[in-house]
Amino acid sequence: MLPRRSSQLTALAATALFVTGCTLVGGDDEPSAKTVTLATHDSFAVPQQVLDDFESRSGIRIEVLNQGDAGALANKLVLTKADPVADVAYGIDSTFASRTLAEDVFAPYDAPAASEGPQRYALDDAGDHGSGDGEGGNRLTAVDVGDVCVNIDTEWFASHDVPEPRTFADLARPRYSELLVTPSPATSSPGLAFLLATVAAEGEDGWQDYWRKLEEGGAQFVSGWTEAYTQEFSGSSGEGPRPIVVSYASSPAAEIGDDGEPRTKALLDTCYRQVEYAGVLAGTERPDAARTVVDFLLSPEFQRTVPENMYVYPARSDVDLPGSWQQAAPLPDDPAQLPADEVSAGRQQWIKQWRELSEG
Known part of the structure; x- marks a missing residue:
């Protein structure tokens, strides 16, 4: 999924803490504070005051260990599971969970x-992993939702007198040739989510033909979200040449003009549900403190920060979205989804087949 949302996050740097490498977060160093290492993605951002308040209440300092995008994070956690690099992880999304x-x-x-x-x-x-001591059975807990959707530059369509597309089928029509840019499913989490959305929409027998139509229509495939959104998409600050991009349902909230209206729109019939999870790493030497950090990520105090700091939707149902999001970036009602076991079984094969298609 990452590096994602980078252009959207830049404007928030003055009010939120951005952590890189192994930066410590929290208040001034206090010998009594217990340090818990949080492995996460590069888009992790939270206001300093929220972290300071958590440390003051809990006596726990959070040390952030950035691991790139969601795929890189998942890979690192698997490779180091015998000797975990952290105590808790946040940012494992539903395509890699x-x-x-x-x-x-x-x-x-x-x-x-x-x-x-x-x-x-x-x-x-x-199931059998349950310890019987009250720890329960769920190993991952949802923290936020960041549905992947096709976005369009509404001003481009209005100025070119071209009707806006609405569906997957529309994107493959000749009138939308050479207008779409998407991150690669092989190297990008949103790109993979878009691939899964087409599998869900077109079926196991139809998705490859659909992608052939996209390629024949001049769709552009780039390595990651940042290149697609900030360089090739006409509706972002990069002012690229293409008015259709694979991004997020929340992206229009970052593209509100001086008139208070969003310049872009997410096509809600093209969305794929992408959820980010947190969990206590097996083998941590600080399990109680790690659970407390998971609880913090689910707290109203943290959940209220995620829309405007990480451009995702809170997982808690009792936390309201910012007012501007109600209009510009509503959470899709009926996004596509595939069962986790189906994604696990098919992901590598689908990526391989996509590579074969895209490379001719």
Whole structure:
């Protein structure tokens, strides 16, 4: 998924903490503070005051370990599961979660706040992994939702007198030739989510023919979201040549003009549900403190920060979206989804088949 949302996050740097490498977050150094290492993606951002308040209440300092995008994060956690690089992880998304569950990367923990909405997105009941000591069975707990959707530059379509597309089928029509840019499913989490959306929409027998139509129509495939959105898309600050891009349902909230109206729009009939999860890493030497950090990520205080700091939707159902999001970036009602076990079974084969298609 990452490096994603980078252009959207830049304007927030003055009010939110951006952490890189192994930066410590929290207040001034205090010998009494217990340090918990949080492995996460490069888009992790949270206001300093929220972290300071958490440390003051809990006595826990969060040390952030950035691991690139969601795929890189999942890969690192699997490769180091015998000797975990952190105590807790956040940012494993629903396209890669099944791999970490199959590899037993996470320990069971039923967070109390999961009942406030995150349980809607539960992937896993660990069954035999349950310890019998109250830790529960769920190894991953939803923290936020960031649906991947096709976005369009509405001003471009209005000025060129071209009707706006609405559906997957529209994107493959000749009138939209050479207008679409998408991150590669092989190297990008949103690109992979778009591929999964087409599998869900067109079926196992039809998605390859659909992608052939996109390629024949001049669709552009680039390595990642940043290149697609900030360089090739005409509706972003990069003012590229293409008015259709694969991005996020939340992206229009970052493109509100001086008149208060969004310059872009997400096509809600093209969305794929992408959920980000957190979990306690199996093998941590600080399991109690790690659970407390998971609880913090589900707290109203943290959840209220995620829309305007990470451009995702809170998993808690009792946390309202910012007013501007209500109009510009509503959460899709009926996004496409594939079962986690189906994604796990098909992901590598689908990527391989996509490579063969795109490389001719």
